Amino acid sequence: MSSSAPTRPLCLIPGPVEMSSTVLQAHSTPATAHTDPKFVEAFGQVIEKLRTVVGTESAQPFVIAGSGTLGWDQTAANLIEAGENVLVLSNGYFGEGLADCMETYGAQVTRLRAEIGNRQPLAEIAQALRAKKYKAVTVSQVDTSTGVLGDVKGVCELVQEHSPDTLVVVDGVCATAAERLYFDAWGVDVVITASQKALGCPPGISVVVVSQKALGVLSERKTPVPAYYVNWNRWLPIMRSYEDRAVKYFATPCVQTIFALNTSLNELLADGGMESVFAAHERTSARVKAAVASWGLKTVAVSPEVSATAMTAVWLPESITPADLLPRLKARGVVAAGGILAGNAHRYFRLGHMGITATQDNGYVDIMLKAAGEALEESGLAIGSSGRCATPPRL
Ligand SMILES: Cc1ncc(COP(=O)(O)O)c(C=O)c1O
Incomplete structure (x- = not known):
């Protein structure tokens, strides 16, 4: 663990996440015109590096002020x-929320829901793809x-087999x-x-990476795009222009956040690239999942195969609610999150361990696991010397 343990509570929710000091510095740069050559260079680099992050040569990143939604x-x-x-595919x-958004734009949505903590069996997805012609399939x-991991690769393979358009x-x-x-x-x-x-940056940038095939679908639309700000036909020339290191205006970019993202992407891609970033998240996640088991608790995700490595959602025993636990965690320097699943929000809590918490040797995971173990014990969970809990979890 690094010797400089933070003096403020660590934000270890599943986003927003902790940021490096260099990212924070990049975010607090003075007012800069979106036409400034330094900004033009940073924006161009961000677009290029995002391709590396997702593993594409030809897809088009859109980097627009806004949140994930x-x-x-x-x-x-x-x-x-x-x-x-x-x-x-709703987990x-x-x-x-994504289904609701699609419906807002007039889509006829079929929601294929999984059991809580699980993902849809591939056979069910294949059946759905064979039953109807879908313009798109979405997977979280x-x-x-x-904290359930969708099977993106599996879904892609099914689409190629049953419904390649x-x-x-x-x-x-x-x-x-x-x-x-x-x-x-x-x-x-x-x-x-x-x-x-x-991506390890402050909130404020919506990133969408779009294949050339999807851009072809856009250009073949029969009806106009029913929106102004998010119309990619307006943004495409902007993205292409900045990537060519030339200024073009449609709507003001979030200059400081883009500087911060460029710095964060530099750090992310510095040593060993994305393979080492993925491996670091996998190692960190394994530590967290082992700690959960040592507390005698279960993750909401029902198996390692369907478990995210970016975060962990943990079922609580009957006697403990997030309202009991979270203040105890905060008193120990860790901000964690409660549940948000309708009808079950009071039954579990969530830890985020992505970004620099996973990739840098800062000791945040040690702090998080120590704080969580102590807070659970103080809430009444009996964690014996065996590391097992006396109160059986609910699932
Ligand atoms: C999987 C997922 N999708 C979409 C969103 C919405 O993103 P935002 O809150 O940045 O609008 C979130 C937010 O946490 C999310 O976790």
């Missing part, structure tokens, strides 16, 4: 026309409400730059993400 709107407004079918709160790579849309808001994703190799069409999670 704006990526839902961008995707729905640009790629779906009213009345078209969309299959949403929780965020799958449902990590549903932040449950269907676009594969990945909600990577709580996954991109933490969970393995190989955009070109797997055949992904859209990745939606945001700056404040594993």
Whole structure:
């Protein structure tokens, strides 16, 4: 562990995440015109590096001021026309939100829901893809409400086999730059993400990476894009221009956040690139999952195969609620999150361990696990010398 343990509570929720001091410095630069050559260079680099993060040569990143939700709107407004079918693989709160967003733009949505803590069996997805022609299928790579990992590769393979025209849309808001994703190799069409999670930056940037196939779908629309700000036809010349290191204006970019993202991407890609970033998240996640087992508790995700590496959601025993636990964690220097799954929010808590918490040797995971173990014990969980809990968890 590094000797400089922070003197403030660590933000170890599943986003926003802790940021490095260099990212924070980059975020507090003086007022800078969006036409300034330094900014033009930084913006151009951000677009290029985002391709590396998701593993694509040819897809087009859109980097637009907004939060992750704006990526839902961008995707729905640009790629779906009213009345078209969309299959949403929903593993929780965020799958449902994405489905609602699609419906807002007139999509006919089929929600294929999984049991809490699980993901849809591939056979069910294949059946759905055979039953109807879908314009797009959406998969939450990590549903932040449950910590369940979607099978992006499996979904891509099914689409290629059963419905190759269907676009594969990945909600990577709580996954991109933490969970393995190989955009070109797997055949992904859209990745939606945001700056404040594993990209290690303040909130404020909506990132969407779009395949050339999906851009072709946009150009062949029969109806106009029913939105102004998120219309990719307006943003495409801007992205291309900044990548060519030339200024072009449509709407003011979030200059400081883009400086911060460029710094954060530099750090992310510095040593060993994305393979080492993924491996660091996997090691960190294994430590957290082992600690959960040592407390005698269970993760909401029902098996290692369906568990995210970016975060962990943990069922609490009957006698403990997040309202009991979270203040005790905070008193020990760790901000964690309660549940958000409708009807079950009071039954579990969530820890985020993505970004520099996973990739840098800062001791944050030690602090988090020590604080959580102590807070659980103080809340009444009996963690014996065997590390097992006397109160059986609910599942
Ligand atoms: C999986 C997922 N999708 C979408 C969102 C929405 O992102 P934002 O809160 O940045 O709008 C979140 C937020 O946590 C998320 O975790």
